[in-house]
Amino acid sequence: MDSKRMNKIRAKKQAYPKFQLKMEDYQLKLNHAANMGDMKNVGKYTMLINKIWDKHYKEWHL
Secondary structure (H helix, E strand, C coil): CCHHHHHHHHHHHHCCCCCHHHHHHHHHHHHHHHHHCCHHHHHHHHHHHHHHHHHHHHHHHC
16 A cells, blocks of 8 residues: 555544534533433434444444
């Protein structure tokens, strides 16, 4: 492999994932809903976080 390609692969693995900010926002909303006892929103935000994680986990770690 040439060095340019290796550098691109390395940069991609070290980059801050784009989906992380959205997941952090959903996590804050999930924590707030849990503190308020709103189980409907707890389930909603849990499902959204899991969906994002399932979608991006493979491409981010490969």
